[in-house]
Amino acid sequence: MRWTLKPKPDNEQVHSLANELGIDRVLASLLVQRGISTFEEAKAFFRPNIANLHDPFLMKDMDRAVERIQQAVAANENILVYGDYDVDGTTSVALMSSYLREEYPNVATYIPDRYAEGYGVSYKGIDFADDNDFGLIIALDCGIKAIDKVAYAKEKGIDFIICDHHKPGPEIPAAYAVLNPKREDCAYPYKELCGCGVGFKLIQALNFVKGNAIETLIPYLDLVATAVAADIVPITGENRVLAAIGLDVINTSPRNGIKALIHQLEKKELTITDVVFTIAPRINAAGRMRHGNFAVSLLTEYDFEQAKLEAAGIEKFNSDRKDLDRSITQEALDQIVENNEEAQFTTVVYDESWHKGVIGIVASRLTETYYRPTLVFTKSGEKLAASARSVKGFDVYNALEACAEHIEQFGGHKYAAGLTLLPEQYPKFKAKFEEVVKATIDPGLLVPEIVIDAPMELPDISPKFYRILKQMGPFGPMNMKPVFLTKNVRDNGYGKQVGADKSHLKLNILYGADRKTYGAIGFGLGAKMELVENDFDIVYSLDENTWNGYTSLQLVLKDLQ
Template sequence: MRWTLKSKPNIEVIHKLSLDLGIDKVLSELLVQRGVTTFDEAKCFFRPSLDNLHNPYLMKDMDLAVARIKKAIENNENILVYGDYDVDGTTAVSLMSSYLKEEYENVATYIPDRYKEGYGVSFQGIDFAHDNGFSLIIALDCGIKAIDKVAYASTKEIDFIICDHHKPGKEIPKATAILNPKREDCKYPYKELCGCGVGFKLIQALGKENNKTIEDFTPYLDLVATAIAADIVPITGENRILTYFGLEVINTSPRNGIKAIIHQTNKKELTITDVVFTIAPRINAAGRMKHGNFAVDLLTQFDFDSAIEVASTIEKFNADRKELDAKITQEALLQIEENNEQDEFTSVVYNETWHKGVIGIVASRLIETYYRPTLVFTKSGDKLAASARSVKGFDVYNALEECSEFIEQFGGHKYAAGLTLLPEQYENFKNKFEEVVSRTIQKELLTPEISIDAELELSEITTKFYRILKQMGPFGPQNMKPVFLSPSVRDNGYGKQVGADKSHLKLNIIYGADKKTYGAIGFGLGNKIEKVKNNFDIVYNLDENTWNGNTSIQLVLKDLK
């Protein structure tokens, strides 16, 4: 692991903020790193408010979208709410359809089949709309690149409203309205909304027309927070506010579908981490293993007992998904070894039998072993489909753009993308991708980095320090849980390997003249037991550990040297 200590922000600003807020200088430093430099900014940061959400009408085309939906309702038109099959898409479809159905009954939902139709807007979906008398499609978390599909829909007299957050191409579809903060001509102040977040802004705008206040939309925030957490968008600005209140809804009055998932896990109070690793994978499993409709069905249930039934079915999908991605990961690792590709700059693997629903997860798993940009291909109809994942600091989307001569279709983000190509182009693409990455990647990016926020004396870790630290959440991209460095610490001599396979490290770190101790756990660090015989440096997060009814602050080790 490569340890990188962030450069210290302006000392005078840190000192003044520390005095103004009456907090430790290390906490003040963490705030300044996150762009919080004044008392008023700190107040907004520590006390998120729904009143600080932006006016939805600041988004380009919002007035056109609202006008078209109002016209559809006035004219008794059929509206089809269309979305991608992942968490962001299915939560967005659930949010939009639930809201519209509160006041209008001619609304249906459509999630494309991952295997028959692939990602995004499909010709099959448009034909379904035409055959069933839909004259308006609201597309969520997809559509920004569906130029030919939207043109096809217009020949069938079907209008499109697109709510997307993916990077637009040079040309955008000729839709009735395109809501996307990443449009170059969109002046919306916050650019990092997820697809469900854009959908939320649309229902917020529709509600303004009916004199609804922001409090009327709070019940939808469990969906928005789940999408933000799952889609790995920055938890800053507006996203942080939506996540903060969304977590409150999840923990106090979640919709029946989310309540049913929580019911199966025996969790008492969910954190953002629980949403990422407990709720999101189960919602995702529907689209991966069977069909995204199961997820929408779960998230729009009025009856809790029915939600429990759907959640049980999805739980089975999730168990199958885990088994499958473990098997395929082993096969992919073997392929890399057999092809002697351990020292390449990229991992590109292919097997026509691999399940399309888990190749994205497998790509992430491969990065845990070979830390480099990775693509996992499988057969999809008469083409090959792949999921791409990247390493911190490297834009895989830009790398794919350089390989576009061999690609049929692609889309995505800096760190995750999807693409299709013809089978005969696989080797050409693979060679080109390796060449592009080897030429453009900074070599240090091929070693995993631990970004350290601040150096910390163990004696500074007090109950008050930890309480304030917790209030800096919810944590996530661009507001990660702080990582601290404490140099030259000692174990009390009882450090040991724990876990069924002895893969974890449990220590008691001594500090101070009176030899106080902090419990420390290092997941996956069991092989470093020999390094704790003498003094050593640690990097870690802080967390709470409850054992036998007692709660204490614990160091969660990320690495030690």
């Protein structure tokens, strides 16, 4: 692990903010690092308010999108809400369809089959719309590169409204309206919305023209918060407002589908991390193991008893997904060792029998193990399909662009992408991808980095400090949970390896002249037990630990040396 201490923020700004807010300097320093240096900025940060969202009509084509939906409703047209099969796509479809159906019945949903149709807008989906007399398709979390498909729909007299957040190509589809803050010609002030976030801006605009207060949209934010969490977009600006208010909806009055998933977990209050690791994988499991329609059905179900039945089915999908994920990850790790590829700059593996629904998860697991830009391929019809994952600081999308001569189709983000290619191109692509990454990556990026926010004296950790720290959430990209550094600590002699395989480390850390002890847990750090025999340095975050009804603060160790 590389330990990187963030630069110290401006001392005057920290001093001024600490005095203005009545907080200690470490907390003020954390805020200034996040671009918050005034009382007003701090107020907006700590009290996310739905009234602070941007005007949706600042987004290019928003007026056209609203006008076309109004026209469809006035003419009694059938509207098809179309979205991808992952969490962002299925929550988007649930959001848009449930909002429109509040006042208009002629609305249906369509999720492409991951295996028969693949990612994004499909010809099969357009043919379905044509056969069933849909005059308008609203595509969410996909469509920004569907040039030919939108043209095909136009020939059939079907209009498209595209709500996407993926990076556009050189040409924008000739849809009736294309909402995407990443369009070069779009002046919308916040660029990092997820697909469901762009969909929310559309219903915000529709709500506004109806003369309704924005607060009437709060019940929809459980879906948006779930998508923000799952899609790993920055938790800044509008995303922070949507995630914070949406998380409150999840914990107080969620829709029945989400309530049924939480009911199965028997967890009282969810954090954004819980949403990422418990709610999102279950929603995703429907599209991975069977069909994304199961997720949309659950998320739009009005009857709680029925929602519980559907949630139980999705729980089974998730259990099957976990089994596949484990076995394929092991096969992929074995393949890397057999081919003697551990020392390469990339990890690229392929087996035609691997389940397409879990190759993205497997790619993430391999990235955790070898910390290299990673691609996991499987057979998909006559072609090979892959999921790509990257390491922090390296743009895998750009690397794939440099290999475009060997690729049929690709799309995605800086850190996650998908692609298809012809089987005969696989060896050439694999060699080219290794060559591109080797030539362009900073070798330092191939060592996992821990970014440390601030040095910390352990006695400065108080209940008040933690209470304010907690209010800095929800945490996520660009607003990560603060990580602290404390030097020269020592274990009280009762430290031990814990867990079935002794892979974790549980310590009682002694610090300072008063020799006070601080409970600490280090997940996955069991192998470092020998380092605690003498003084050592720790990097950690803070969390609460509840045991036998008693809650205490604990240090969650990221690393020690």
